[in-house]
Amino acid sequence: MPVTPPAGPTRPTLLVVDDTPSARMVLRAILEPDATVLEAASGEEALALLAQGPIDCILLDVMMPGLTGLDVTRRVREARGDEHLPILLVTALSDQASRLAGFEAGADDFISKPFDATEVKGRVRAFLRGRALWTEGERLRQELARLDALKDELAAVLVHDLRNPLAGLLANLKLLEFEALTPEMRESVDGATQAADRLKTLVDDLLEIRALEAPTIAITPTRTALEPIVRAAAAGCAATAAANGLTVTIEADGETLASVDVELVRRAVENLLTNALRHAPDGGTVTVRVRAAADGARIEVHDQGPGLPAADRDLLFGKYGAIELRRRGARHDVGLGLYLVHLVAEAHGGAVGLDSGPTGTTLSLSLPTASAA
Numbered sequence: 277m278p279v280t281p282p283a284g285p286t287r288p289t290l291l292v293v294d295d296t297p298s299a300r301m302v303l304r305a306i307l308e309p310d311a312t313v314l315e316a317a318s319g320e321e322a323l324a325l326l327a328q329g330p331i332d333c334i335l336l337d338v339m340m341p342g343l344t345g346l347d348v349t350r351r352v353r354e355a356r357g358d359e360h361l362p363i364l365l366v367t368a369l370s371d372q373a374s375r376l377a378g379f380e381a382g383a384d385d386f387i388s389k390p391f392d393a394t395e396v397k398g399r400v401r402a403f404l405r406g407r408a409l410w411t412e413g414e415r416l417r418q419e420l421a422r423l424d425a426l427k428d429e430l431a432a433v434l435v436h437d438l439r440n441p442l443a444g445l446l447a448n449l450k451l452l453e454f455e456a457l458t459p460e461m462r463e464s465v466d467g468a469t470q471a472a473d474r475l476k477t478l479v480d481d482l483l484e485i486r487a488l489e490a491p492t493i494a495i496t497p498t499r500t501a502l503e504p505i506v507r508a509a510a511a512g513c514a515a516t517a518a519a520n521g522l523t524v525t526i527e528a529d530g531e532t533l534a535s536v537d538v539e540l541v542r543r544a545v546e547n548l549l550t551n552a553l554r555h556a557p558d559g560g561t562v563t564v565r566v567r568a569a570a571d572g573a574r575i576e577v578h579d580q581g582p583g584l585p586a587a588d589r590d591l592l593f594g595k596y597g598a599i600e601l602r603r604r605g606a607r608h609d610v611g612l613g614l615y616l617v618h619l620v621a622e623a624h625g626g627a628v629g630l631d632s633g634p635t636g637t638t639l640s641l642s643l644p645t646a647s648a649a
Contacts, residue, residue, distance in 0.1 A: 287312050288332040288404050293322040293348065294366065295340045299389070303335060303366075306393045307400065319343025323351060331361065333403055335387065335396075338367040338378065346381045353382035360410045362403035438479055446472050470515065477550075481612050484543065488619035495537040495623050502566050502573055502643075503528040505538055509545035510564065513553060521559045524549065529567040534643045536624060541643070544620040547613030548577040548639050555581035555637070572626065572644040584632040592639075593618040593628050617641060 292303045293316040304313045314331070316322035319342055322334070334352070338345035349363050365378045368389040375386060384403060387396055449469045457465060503526070510524050517524050545564070552562045556579040565576040584592065593614050614628075621628045621641055629640035 289314065289330065290400065291316060291322060291325060291331045291334045293317075293319065293334065293340075293345070294337040296337070299337065299366070299391075302391055303396065306391065306396050307335075310397075311400075319345070319348040322348055323355075326352065332407060333362045333364065333400055335364050335366055335400070336383075338365050338369065338374070346377060349378070349381040349383050360407055362400075362407060364399060364403065442472065442476055442479060446476065470519075478612070480543075481547070481616050484540075485612060485616055485619060488616070488623055495540060497535045497537055497624070499533060499535050500538060502532045502534055502536070502541070502575060505536075505542050506545055506564055506566055506575060509542050509549055512542075512546050513549045516550065516553050517562070520553065520556075522553055522556055523561045524553075525561055525563050527563065527565045529565075532566050532568050532573045534573040534645060536643055537620075540620045540623065541641075544617045544641055545575055545577070547617050548575075548641065550613055551639065552577045552579035552581075552637075555579050557581055569642060572642060574640055574642050576638050576640045578636055578638040580636045583634050584630070584637050589630055589632065592630060614639070 287310070289312045290307055291314045292300050292307070294300050294303070295317055297317075300315045300317075304315065307313050311332075314325055316325055319340055322336070323343075325331070326334075336345045336348055343351075345365050345367070349365070352361065352363065353359070359382075362385075363383045364385050364387050365383045366387045366389060367374065367378075369375075370388065378386065385399055387399060446469070449465060449472060452465045453469075506526055506528075510526060513524065549562065549564065556562050560580040562580075563576075563578045565574075565578070567574055567576075617639075618628050621643070624643050626641065626643040629638075629642060631638040631640075
């Protein structure tokens with residue numbers, strides 16, 4: 277019967293599998309000073325021990341009656357799903373074909389017979405160290421995921437809590453529009469209203485992003501023309517454009533149809549326009565084009581501002597792109613709005629695009645004819 281010594285708190289547990297008692301005895305003598313050693317005389321017995329508790333490393337004879345070492349290796353990899361469990365095949369075979377068969381089955385390394393104590397200890401120690409590093413890395417990854425989830429929950433609570441006082445602020449600012457104010461006071465109220473509207477847009481973007489990042493995304497696609505959606509988005513940005521002396525022009529190739537969630541696409545186009553207006557030169561023109569594409573429809577927003585360096589383009593639609601660009605001192609700043617555009621495209625089975633040169637940048641939203649949501 278296999279001997280099962282009690283495992284210490286920090287001692288690794290090794291499983292030695294060999295149908296020859298003397299081979300098991302030699303490996304136990306080599307390994308037991310530093311580890312808890314379990315023994316199995318067959319492949320079937322090894323699988324039974326693996327099902328009983330955690331094993332840190334397996335030393336597995338290749339040539340055994342019944343299930344061979346290669347058979348056991350395949351079953352372990354398939355059943356456990358633990359690619360980081362070291363499996364060292366013990367064999368007297370040294371030809372390349374045998375070793376390739378072992379690696380293809382899922383083995384990590386080989387230990388040759390007859391045994392060399394230093395080699396056995398060194399190989400086992402190296403793989404145990406790698407497994408320990410992976411285990412610690414996995415623990416840290418799970419902890420980071422937990423903290424990230426808590427951070428997102430906290431952000432969601434704060435954003436929700438901001439909505440009520442922000443709505444009250446906007447309501448009071450709107451009331452001031454009916455009061456008799458001096459031109460200076462009117463200008464201040466208008467500025468405060470624009471700032472509050474911008475803050476509301478940011479809060480709405482955060483809530484929309486949270487919804488779109490959920491495992492299941494609920495959108496309501498409708499077969500509709502895209503030009504009215506674009507014009508509604510442009511109307512929402514009209515005050516910003518006028519304040520900077522900018523002109524927004526819309527070009528449409530006939531009636532371009534797509535199956536989309538109208539409100540989400542309007543928000544996405546509005547964010548593309550907001551980004552373009554932020555980077556267009558004073559007195560310049562932002563052009564929005566709506567056109568049919570080979571696989572659906574495409575909305576392009578072009579500004580006449582400075583182009584985006586090639587090294588920064590991959591960051592543009594990322595969630596933390598604004599932070600990374602700011603850290604690198606990039607002049608082309610972006611916010612969460614473009615990340616929202618990316619999520620809207622993804623929700624519809626579409627894509628975002630970027631074409632930037634020395635005289636302007638074109639950002640695009642491609643939408644399939646039929647929504648893939």
